[in-house]
Amino acid sequence: MKQVLIGFGMLCFFFQLKAQTVTLVDKATSEPIRYATLSSEIPPAFELTNSKGQVNLSPFKGASKITISSFGHQTIKISYDELLTLGDIIQLENSNLNLSEVVISGNRWSRSSENLPTKIISISPDEIAFQNPQTAADLLGVSGKVYIQKSQQGGGSPMIRGFATNRLLYVVDGVRMNTAIFRGGNIQNVINLDPFAMEHAEVLFGPGSVIYGSDAVGGVMSFNTLTPKFSLDENASISGNAITRYSSANNESTGHLDLNVGWKKWAISTSISAWDYDHLRQGSNGPDDYLKPFYVKRINEEDMVIPLED
CATH class of the missing domain: 2.170.130.10 (TonB-dependent receptor, plug domain)
Incomplete structure (x- = not known):
């Protein structure tokens, strides 16, 4: 019975510790923010996020103001209770700070x-x-x-x-x-x-x-x-982008797909794209000097002037 109570107590402590751990991520990219700082005056506490953007909030319990700051992101000042209501993931917005290129x-x-x-x-x-x-x-x-x-x-x-x-x-x-x-x-x-x-x-x-x-x-x-991105943990990280585009100016049709697979020590990134372009359309209103009613096409090894239908 004593062992059961000890195990139950350790389990409760584990869940409490997990509930007090949050992850800071970039709002635009959802990438974890490493080495962000969390500080408070009452109680006096200071913590840094790890390589996965995680930080333990237990030292800040009861704090009325916690300052969260990261280089290139907007600083947040929030209480401990409000921070817990935001969930396990805290998003930080990019700041408009301009640095030397x-x-x-x-x-x-x-x-x-x-x-x-x-x-x-x-x-x-x-x-x-x-x-x-x-x-x-x-x-x-x-x-x-x-x-x-x-x-x-x-x-x-x-x-x-x-x-x-x-x-x-x-x-x-x-x-x-x-x-x-x-x-x-x-x-x-x-x-x-x-x-x-x-x-x-x-x-x-x-x-x-x-x-x-x-x-x-x-x-x-x-x-x-594109730089291949590694996984931040032992599991494989898979991400990618798919893009399709149409442009009415020159009837362009474009498709693109890129894929990134990352492990702890190995990563690979690959992509494929396809394009198709047609003639550029010109406006019908304006000076006649700007209009081009013909185009040149190579036929039987000769340049031929072809009138434009449109």
Whole structure:
């Protein structure tokens, strides 16, 4: 009987301890927030969340004000009783705190943009998701600093300060895409990259030949693909995204699927995308000089002028 009472008491203690453990997550991404701080003056207590975003609330029992803060998130001040009513998961919103930009790959190692003699712009994942570009060329055009020359719908050739193709270098995860043997005119080879599979992009303006070679005389465009995410516990973590899109401007149809599978020490990320583009539609109202009533099509090795039906 005594052993039964001891076991029952330990079980009650376990459930009470579990009820006092909460998990802090990012409201936008649902990712656990590590090393967030919880503090109170009465009773005096201070705790940090672990690698899974979990923290024990028992030291704060009866506190009238608990301050929850994390770098990059809005600070919350709440009582112990109110905190328990929120459940096991506490969501923190992102703050609008602006910090100095950190260059990830422009100089092949992380450095603050304030310490670099060259101009570098960075395109963040949030900006990529918000702009929802059709191609990787449009992804660079989002910055407003790179001119994109288009020969057809779904195409795009970046130009930086008058340089193009064999005077610009494309780098994907540190591996170059093109070399100086490319011709001097515009080539749409940047559209071989999938904008949905890009996690981060940077543009280095000016000569980068010292680091990247002679074909980087005009600038470097660096792309980072999706980073595989590991599991935070012993169980496998599976996540992914599926996107479909239609654009009436050029009758674009797009489909994308990416999948991430992570374990404790191993992780894999893969994606697949498909596009289909049609002619760009022009408005019927406006000066006649802006209208183009024909298009050119290659027939029997000859360029033929074809009237537009619409």
